[in-house]
Amino acid sequence: MKITRRQLLILLPAAAVAWDAVLAGTPEASPNYTLTEHWWGMLVDISKCIGCGNCVRACVTENDVPEGYFRTWIERYHVSDYDLVNPVVDSPDGGKDGFPPILEPGGKNFFVPKMCNHCADSPCTQVCPVGATFITPDGVVLVDKKYCIGCRYCIQACPYGCRFLNPKTQTAEKCTLCYHRITKGLTTACCEACPTGARQLADLKNPSDPIHAFLRTHNVQVLKPYMATGAKLFYNDLDGSVR
Amino acid sequence: MEHLIRLAVVMAIALTAFMILRAAVVPRSFGQYGYYRGLALAEIASRPIAFAGHVNCETCHSDVVALKNEGKHAGVNCEACHGALAKHAEDPGTLQPPKLDTAVLCVRCHEVNGARPRDFPQIVAKEHSTGLPCETCHQPHSPVIGAGAKP
Numbered sequence: 001m002k003i004t005r006r007q008l009l010i011l012l013p014a015a016a017v018a019w020d021a022v023l024a025g026t027p028e029a030s031p032n033y034t035l036t037e038h039w040w041g042m043l044v045d046i047s048k049c050i051g052c053g054n055c056v057r058a059c060v061t062e063n064d065v066p067e068g069y070f071r072t073w074i075e076r077y078h079v080s081d082y083d084l085v086n087p088v089v090d091s092p093d094g095g096k097d098g099f100p101p102i103l104e105p106g107g108k109n110f111f112v113p114k115m116c117n118h119c120a121d122s123p124c125t126q127v128c129p130v131g132a133t134f135i136t137p138d139g140v141v142l143v144d145k146k147y148c149i150g151c152r153y154c155i156q157a158c159p160y161g162c163r164f165l166n167p168k169t170q171t172a173e174k175c176t177l178c179y180h181r182i183t184k185g186l187t188t189a190c191c192e193a194c195p196t197g198a199r200q201l202a203d204l205k206n207p208s209d210p211i212h213a214f215l216r217t218h219n220v221q222v223l224k225p226y227m228a229t230g231a232k233l234f235y236n237d238l239d240g241s242v243r
Numbered sequence: 244m245e246h247l248i249r250l251a252v253v254m255a256i257a258l259t260a261f262m263i264l265r266a267a268v269v270p271r272s273f274g275q276y277g278y279y280r281g282l283a284l285a286e287i288a289s290r291p292i293a294f295a296g297h298v299n300c301e302t303c304h305s306d307v308v309a310l311k312n313e314g315k316h317a318g319v320n321c322e323a324c325h326g327a328l329a330k331h332a333e334d335p336g337t338l339q340p341p342k343l344d345t346a347v348l349c350v351r352c353h354e355v356n357g358a359r360p361r362d363f364p365q366i367v368a369k370e371h372s373t374g375l376p377c378e379t380c381h382q383p384h385s386p387v388i389g390a391g392a393k394p
Contacts, residue, residue, distance in 0.1 A: 016266075035284075047360055048360065049360075050352055050359045050363055051356060051359065052351045052352045053351070058294065058322075061294075061327045062292070062293045062327065063290075076358050077358075078358075098351055098354075098356075099356055099358065101355075101356060101357065102356065102357035102358060109357045109358035111358050111359075131273070131279045131280070132279070134277055134278065134279035134283075135277075136276065136284055142283065142284070142287055144279060144283035144286075144287075146280070146286075147279070147280055147283070179284075179287050179288050179290075180287060180288050180289065180290035181292055181294075181296075184288075186292065186294075187296065189294045189327070192294045192296060192297070192320055192322055192323070193294065193320065193322060193323045195316075195318075195319040195320075195323040195324075196318070196319075196363075197318050
Protein backbone atom coordinates (compact mmCIF):
# COMPACT_ATOMS: atom_id res chain seq x y z
CA MET A 1 0.00 0.00 0.00
CA LYS A 2 1.37 3.31 -1.03
CA ILE A 3 0.55 6.34 1.04
CA THR A 4 0.37 9.59 -0.87
CA ARG A 5 1.47 12.88 0.59
CA ARG A 6 -2.18 13.96 0.91
CA GLN A 7 -3.10 10.79 2.81
CA LEU A 8 -0.12 11.27 5.14
CA LEU A 9 -1.18 14.81 5.89
CA ILE A 10 -4.60 13.52 6.96
CA LEU A 11 -3.21 10.53 8.86
CA LEU A 12 -0.68 12.42 10.99
CA PRO A 13 -3.19 14.65 12.83
CA ALA A 14 -5.46 11.65 13.30
CA ALA A 15 -2.60 9.73 14.91
CA ALA A 16 -1.85 12.72 17.11
CA VAL A 17 -5.45 12.81 18.35
CA ALA A 18 -5.34 9.07 19.08
CA TRP A 19 -2.05 9.40 20.97
CA ASP A 20 -3.57 12.23 22.94
CA ALA A 21 -6.35 9.96 24.12
CA VAL A 22 -3.83 7.28 25.10
CA LEU A 23 -1.84 9.72 27.20
CA ALA A 24 -4.96 10.97 28.95
CA GLY A 25 -5.48 7.53 30.46
CA THR A 26 -8.63 6.49 32.24
CA PRO A 27 -9.45 8.86 35.08
CA GLU A 28 -10.19 7.03 38.31
CA ALA A 29 -13.83 6.93 39.19
CA SER A 30 -14.90 8.42 42.54
CA PRO A 31 -18.63 7.98 42.22
CA ASN A 32 -19.91 9.26 45.56
CA TYR A 33 -17.58 12.18 46.02
CA THR A 34 -17.89 15.52 44.25
CA LEU A 35 -14.89 17.78 44.72
CA THR A 36 -16.82 21.02 44.44
CA GLU A 37 -19.32 20.09 47.15
CA HIS A 38 -16.78 20.26 49.98
CA TRP A 39 -14.44 22.77 51.58
CA TRP A 40 -12.50 21.08 54.33
CA GLY A 41 -11.11 22.52 57.52
CA MET A 42 -10.65 21.43 61.10
CA LEU A 43 -11.66 22.61 64.52
CA VAL A 44 -9.30 22.19 67.47
CA ASP A 45 -10.74 22.78 70.91
CA ILE A 46 -7.84 23.65 73.21
CA SER A 47 -10.06 23.38 76.28
CA LYS A 48 -10.63 19.69 75.49
CA CYS A 49 -7.10 18.60 74.60
CA ILE A 50 -5.53 16.36 77.24
CA GLY A 51 -2.20 15.84 75.47
CA CYS A 52 -2.52 12.06 75.32
CA GLY A 53 -0.74 11.83 71.97
CA ASN A 54 -3.41 9.63 70.38
CA CYS A 55 -3.65 11.91 67.34
CA VAL A 56 0.10 11.83 66.75
CA ARG A 57 0.25 8.04 66.97
CA ALA A 58 -2.86 7.64 64.82
CA CYS A 59 -1.36 9.87 62.14
CA VAL A 60 1.86 7.87 62.11
CA THR A 61 -0.09 4.62 61.78
CA GLU A 62 -2.47 5.87 59.13
CA ASN A 63 0.07 7.66 56.96
CA ASP A 64 3.40 5.86 57.52
CA VAL A 65 5.05 9.04 58.76
CA PRO A 66 8.82 8.45 59.01
CA GLU A 67 10.35 8.17 62.49
CA GLY A 68 11.23 11.53 63.98
CA TYR A 69 8.96 13.51 61.64
CA PHE A 70 5.40 14.63 62.26
CA ARG A 71 2.41 15.58 60.17
CA THR A 72 0.65 16.50 63.38
CA TRP A 73 2.17 17.07 66.79
CA ILE A 74 1.22 18.45 70.19
CA GLU A 75 2.93 21.37 71.89
CA ARG A 76 2.69 22.05 75.60
CA TYR A 77 2.72 25.70 76.58
CA HIS A 78 3.79 27.04 79.91
CA VAL A 79 3.02 30.73 80.27
CA SER A 80 4.33 32.36 83.43
CA ASP A 81 2.08 34.87 85.13
CA TYR A 82 3.36 38.11 83.65
CA ASP A 83 5.15 37.00 80.50
CA LEU A 84 2.66 36.31 77.73
CA VAL A 85 5.17 36.95 74.99
CA ASN A 86 7.73 34.36 76.07
CA PRO A 87 5.94 31.07 76.64
CA VAL A 88 7.98 27.95 77.35
CA VAL A 89 7.02 25.34 74.77
CA ASP A 90 7.95 21.67 74.82
CA SER A 91 6.97 18.81 72.57
CA PRO A 92 8.93 15.66 73.44
CA ASP A 93 8.85 13.45 70.33
CA GLY A 94 5.90 15.46 69.07
CA GLY A 95 3.91 14.46 72.13
CA LYS A 96 3.67 10.94 70.68
CA ASP A 97 4.19 9.29 74.05
CA GLY A 98 2.49 11.90 76.17
CA PHE A 99 4.14 14.53 78.33
CA PRO A 100 6.18 14.40 81.55
CA PRO A 101 4.86 16.32 84.59
CA ILE A 102 5.27 20.10 84.49
CA LEU A 103 8.32 21.32 86.40
CA GLU A 104 7.87 25.08 86.27
CA PRO A 105 5.63 26.26 89.09
CA GLY A 106 2.81 28.74 88.67
CA GLY A 107 1.53 30.25 85.44
CA LYS A 108 -0.80 28.45 83.14
CA ASN A 109 -0.30 25.32 81.11
CA PHE A 110 -2.16 23.90 78.15
CA PHE A 111 -1.74 21.72 75.07
CA VAL A 112 -1.89 22.95 71.49
CA PRO A 113 -2.23 20.28 68.78
CA LYS A 114 -0.72 21.46 65.53
CA MET A 115 -0.86 20.37 61.92
CA CYS A 116 -1.23 21.79 58.42
CA ASN A 117 -3.72 24.66 58.40
CA HIS A 118 -4.86 23.81 54.85
CA CYS A 119 -4.73 27.50 54.02
CA ALA A 120 -7.00 28.83 51.32
CA ASP A 121 -4.18 31.14 50.21
CA SER A 122 -1.25 29.01 51.22
CA PRO A 123 2.30 30.36 50.93
CA CYS A 124 3.66 26.86 50.37
CA THR A 125 1.74 26.21 47.16
CA GLN A 126 2.60 29.61 45.79
CA VAL A 127 6.34 29.03 45.92
CA CYS A 128 6.41 25.57 44.33
CA PRO A 129 8.33 25.94 41.08
CA VAL A 130 6.98 22.78 39.43
CA GLY A 131 3.32 22.61 40.42
CA ALA A 132 3.90 19.70 42.78
CA THR A 133 1.91 21.16 45.64
CA PHE A 134 -1.50 22.66 45.33
CA ILE A 135 -4.86 23.21 46.96
CA THR A 136 -7.56 20.89 45.71
CA PRO A 137 -11.01 22.17 44.69
CA ASP A 138 -12.27 20.82 48.04
CA GLY A 139 -9.74 22.84 50.03
CA VAL A 140 -6.98 20.40 50.94
CA VAL A 141 -3.31 21.26 50.40
CA LEU A 142 -1.57 18.22 48.93
CA VAL A 143 1.83 17.22 47.55
CA ASP A 144 2.19 15.30 44.29
CA LYS A 145 5.27 13.27 45.18
CA LYS A 146 5.78 12.19 41.56
CA TYR A 147 6.22 15.83 40.62
CA CYS A 148 8.09 17.09 43.69
CA ILE A 149 11.77 17.73 43.03
CA GLY A 150 12.64 18.12 46.71
CA CYS A 151 13.80 21.72 46.50
CA ARG A 152 12.40 22.52 49.98
CA TYR A 153 10.99 25.93 49.02
CA CYS A 154 7.60 24.98 50.42
CA ILE A 155 9.14 23.81 53.70
CA GLN A 156 10.69 27.24 54.13
CA ALA A 157 7.52 29.01 53.04
CA CYS A 158 5.12 27.38 55.50
CA PRO A 159 4.66 29.84 58.39
CA TYR A 160 3.41 27.04 60.62
CA GLY A 161 6.32 24.63 60.15
CA CYS A 162 4.04 21.88 58.95
CA ARG A 163 6.17 20.43 56.16
CA PHE A 164 9.24 18.25 56.09
CA LEU A 165 11.36 16.43 53.55
CA ASN A 166 10.74 12.71 53.64
CA PRO A 167 14.22 11.21 54.13
CA LYS A 168 13.37 8.15 52.03
CA THR A 169 11.62 9.66 49.04
CA GLN A 170 13.39 13.05 49.27
CA THR A 171 10.08 14.75 48.51
CA ALA A 172 8.16 17.28 50.56
CA GLU A 173 5.56 15.73 52.84
CA LYS A 174 2.74 17.07 54.94
CA CYS A 175 -0.70 16.40 56.38
CA THR A 176 -3.12 15.34 53.65
CA LEU A 177 -6.10 15.84 55.96
CA CYS A 178 -6.38 12.07 55.43
CA TYR A 179 -7.54 12.74 51.89
CA HIS A 180 -7.88 8.97 51.36
CA ARG A 181 -10.35 8.87 54.25
CA ILE A 182 -12.40 12.05 53.88
CA THR A 183 -13.12 11.27 50.21
CA LYS A 184 -14.62 7.98 51.42
CA GLY A 185 -16.87 9.67 53.96
CA LEU A 186 -14.65 8.88 56.97
CA THR A 187 -13.12 11.38 59.35
CA THR A 188 -9.36 11.85 59.64
CA ALA A 189 -7.27 9.38 61.65
CA CYS A 190 -6.42 12.03 64.28
CA CYS A 191 -10.10 12.91 64.78
CA GLU A 192 -11.02 9.23 64.90
CA ALA A 193 -8.45 8.57 67.61
CA CYS A 194 -9.03 11.71 69.68
CA PRO A 195 -10.76 10.53 72.89
CA THR A 196 -12.13 13.91 73.96
CA GLY A 197 -13.36 15.31 70.66
CA ALA A 198 -10.77 18.08 70.81
CA ARG A 199 -10.35 17.67 67.04
CA GLN A 200 -13.28 17.84 64.67
CA LEU A 201 -13.10 17.58 60.91
CA ALA A 202 -15.23 20.34 59.41
CA ASP A 203 -16.82 20.66 56.00
CA LEU A 204 -17.35 24.38 55.60
CA LYS A 205 -19.50 23.92 52.50
CA ASN A 206 -21.90 21.60 54.28
CA PRO A 207 -24.63 23.79 55.81
CA SER A 208 -25.58 21.12 58.35
CA ASP A 209 -22.02 20.72 59.67
CA PRO A 210 -21.93 21.67 63.39
CA ILE A 211 -18.86 23.85 62.67
CA HIS A 212 -21.07 26.76 61.62
CA ALA A 213 -22.97 26.94 64.91
CA PHE A 214 -19.71 26.48 66.79
CA LEU A 215 -17.96 29.33 64.97
CA ARG A 216 -20.88 31.64 65.66
CA THR A 217 -21.01 30.90 69.38
CA HIS A 218 -17.36 30.56 70.41
CA ASN A 219 -14.20 32.63 70.47
CA VAL A 220 -12.42 30.92 67.62
CA GLN A 221 -9.08 31.99 66.16
CA VAL A 222 -6.61 30.87 63.54
CA LEU A 223 -2.85 30.93 63.93
CA LYS A 224 -0.97 33.93 62.49
CA PRO A 225 -4.02 35.65 61.00
CA TYR A 226 -1.86 38.64 60.07
CA MET A 227 -0.17 36.50 57.43
CA ALA A 228 -3.44 36.30 55.51
CA THR A 229 -2.97 32.65 54.72
CA GLY A 230 -6.67 31.88 54.92
CA ALA A 231 -5.94 29.18 57.50
CA LYS A 232 -8.75 26.66 57.99
CA LEU A 233 -7.51 25.13 61.24
CA PHE A 234 -9.77 26.83 63.75
CA TYR A 235 -8.73 26.98 67.39
CA ASN A 236 -11.25 27.38 70.17
CA ASP A 237 -10.04 28.87 73.44
CA LEU A 238 -6.63 29.72 72.02
CA ASP A 239 -4.33 31.64 74.33
CA GLY A 240 -2.72 34.82 73.02
CA SER A 241 0.76 33.45 73.70
CA VAL A 242 0.42 30.70 71.08
CA ARG A 243 2.17 31.27 67.76
CA MET B 244 12.60 35.69 -0.48
CA GLU B 245 13.71 32.08 -0.47
CA HIS B 246 15.91 32.53 2.59
CA LEU B 247 12.88 33.80 4.54
CA ILE B 248 10.79 30.78 3.61
CA ARG B 249 13.66 28.50 4.63
CA LEU B 250 13.83 30.21 7.99
CA ALA B 251 10.07 29.94 8.40
CA VAL B 252 10.23 26.22 7.65
CA VAL B 253 12.98 25.69 10.22
CA MET B 254 10.95 27.62 12.79
CA ALA B 255 7.84 25.61 12.01
CA ILE B 256 9.72 22.33 12.39
CA ALA B 257 11.22 23.49 15.70
CA LEU B 258 7.81 24.57 16.97
CA THR B 259 6.22 21.27 15.96
CA ALA B 260 9.02 19.34 17.65
CA PHE B 261 8.52 21.41 20.80
CA MET B 262 4.77 20.84 20.80
CA ILE B 263 5.21 17.09 20.32
CA LEU B 264 7.81 16.89 23.07
CA ARG B 265 5.64 18.95 25.39
CA ALA B 266 2.63 16.73 24.75
CA ALA B 267 4.74 13.66 25.47
CA VAL B 268 6.29 14.98 28.69
CA VAL B 269 3.45 16.87 30.38
CA PRO B 270 0.87 14.50 31.90
CA ARG B 271 -2.55 14.85 30.35
CA SER B 272 -4.25 15.57 33.66
CA PHE B 273 -1.95 18.53 34.31
CA GLY B 274 -4.16 21.60 34.41
CA GLN B 275 -7.37 19.62 34.95
CA TYR B 276 -8.12 21.55 38.15
CA GLY B 277 -5.24 24.02 38.25
CA TYR B 278 -1.50 24.23 37.79
CA TYR B 279 -0.89 20.65 38.92
CA ARG B 280 -1.44 17.04 37.91
CA GLY B 281 -5.13 16.27 38.39
CA LEU B 282 -4.54 12.52 38.68
CA ALA B 283 -2.50 13.15 41.85
CA LEU B 284 -5.77 13.61 43.73
CA ALA B 285 -6.99 10.15 42.81
CA GLU B 286 -3.56 8.67 43.60
CA ILE B 287 -3.48 10.21 47.07
CA ALA B 288 -7.12 9.24 47.68
CA SER B 289 -6.43 5.63 46.72
CA ARG B 290 -4.24 4.99 49.77
CA PRO B 291 -5.65 2.17 51.95
CA ILE B 292 -7.12 3.16 55.31
CA ALA B 293 -5.80 1.94 58.68
CA PHE B 294 -8.56 3.14 61.01
CA ALA B 295 -11.91 1.58 60.19
CA GLY B 296 -14.02 4.34 61.76
CA HIS B 297 -16.48 3.85 64.62
CA VAL B 298 -19.45 3.36 62.27
CA ASN B 299 -17.78 0.18 61.07
CA CYS B 300 -17.26 -1.07 64.63
CA GLU B 301 -20.88 -0.45 65.53
CA THR B 302 -22.20 -2.77 62.84
CA CYS B 303 -20.95 -5.84 64.75
CA HIS B 304 -20.23 -4.66 68.30
CA SER B 305 -23.55 -3.00 69.05
CA ASP B 306 -23.62 -4.49 72.59
CA VAL B 307 -20.33 -2.84 73.55
CA VAL B 308 -21.40 0.42 71.91
CA ALA B 309 -24.67 0.39 73.89
CA LEU B 310 -22.74 -0.13 77.15
CA LYS B 311 -20.22 2.56 76.22
CA ASN B 312 -22.92 5.06 75.28
CA GLU B 313 -24.35 4.91 78.79
CA GLY B 314 -21.05 5.69 80.48
CA LYS B 315 -18.44 8.39 80.69
CA HIS B 316 -16.59 7.04 77.65
CA ALA B 317 -19.55 7.55 75.32
CA GLY B 318 -17.66 10.04 73.18
CA VAL B 319 -14.51 7.94 72.92
CA ASN B 320 -14.25 6.11 69.61
CA CYS B 321 -13.37 2.41 69.75
CA GLU B 322 -10.09 2.85 67.91
CA ALA B 323 -8.93 5.57 70.31
CA CYS B 324 -8.03 2.74 72.71
CA HIS B 325 -8.10 -0.39 70.56
CA GLY B 326 -5.91 1.08 67.80
CA ALA B 327 -6.22 1.02 64.03
CA LEU B 328 -8.36 -1.97 63.06
CA ALA B 329 -9.44 -1.54 59.44
CA LYS B 330 -7.96 -4.95 58.67
CA HIS B 331 -10.02 -6.52 61.44
CA ALA B 332 -13.14 -4.77 60.14
CA GLU B 333 -12.44 -6.14 56.68
CA ASP B 334 -11.81 -9.69 57.85
CA PRO B 335 -12.95 -10.15 61.47
CA GLY B 336 -12.18 -13.86 61.44
CA THR B 337 -8.44 -13.90 60.86
CA LEU B 338 -7.22 -10.65 62.35
CA GLN B 339 -8.01 -10.41 66.04
CA PRO B 340 -7.29 -7.11 67.79
CA PRO B 341 -4.50 -7.31 70.37
CA LYS B 342 -5.35 -7.58 74.07
CA LEU B 343 -4.97 -4.21 75.73
CA ASP B 344 -2.95 -3.38 78.81
CA THR B 345 -4.95 -1.01 81.00
CA ALA B 346 -1.83 -0.17 83.01
CA VAL B 347 -0.44 1.58 79.92
CA LEU B 348 -3.65 2.70 78.29
CA CYS B 349 -5.61 4.40 81.07
CA VAL B 350 -2.77 6.57 82.35
CA ARG B 351 -2.15 7.98 78.90
CA CYS B 352 -5.23 10.09 79.41
CA HIS B 353 -5.81 10.02 83.15
CA GLU B 354 -2.35 10.42 84.74
CA VAL B 355 -2.24 13.84 86.34
CA ASN B 356 -0.63 16.56 84.24
CA GLY B 357 -0.76 20.26 84.98
CA ALA B 358 -1.51 21.12 81.36
CA ARG B 359 -4.67 18.99 81.22
CA PRO B 360 -8.00 20.75 81.59
CA ARG B 361 -8.90 21.13 85.28
CA ASP B 362 -12.26 19.37 84.92
CA PHE B 363 -10.75 16.31 83.26
CA PRO B 364 -10.58 13.32 85.67
CA GLN B 365 -6.93 12.75 86.58
CA ILE B 366 -5.18 10.51 89.08
CA VAL B 367 -1.68 9.78 90.33
CA ALA B 368 -1.58 6.14 89.29
CA LYS B 369 0.92 5.02 91.94
CA GLU B 370 -1.17 6.38 94.79
CA HIS B 371 -4.53 5.69 93.23
CA SER B 372 -4.36 1.97 92.50
CA THR B 373 -1.30 0.76 94.44
CA GLY B 374 -0.31 -1.35 91.47
CA LEU B 375 -3.65 -3.01 90.85
CA PRO B 376 -4.75 -3.11 87.21
CA CYS B 377 -7.38 -0.44 86.47
CA GLU B 378 -10.02 -2.95 85.35
CA THR B 379 -10.10 -4.46 88.86
CA CYS B 380 -12.48 -1.66 89.80
CA HIS B 381 -13.28 0.20 86.55
CA GLN B 382 -14.96 -1.36 83.56
CA PRO B 383 -13.19 0.42 80.68
CA HIS B 384 -16.30 0.73 78.49
CA SER B 385 -18.25 2.35 81.32
CA PRO B 386 -15.64 3.39 83.87
CA VAL B 387 -17.70 4.74 86.79
CA ILE B 388 -17.41 2.10 89.54
CA GLY B 389 -20.46 -0.11 89.57
CA ALA B 390 -21.78 1.30 86.31
CA GLY B 391 -20.75 -1.46 83.90
CA ALA B 392 -21.91 -5.02 84.45
CA LYS B 393 -19.51 -7.12 82.39
CA PRO B 394 -15.94 -6.36 81.29
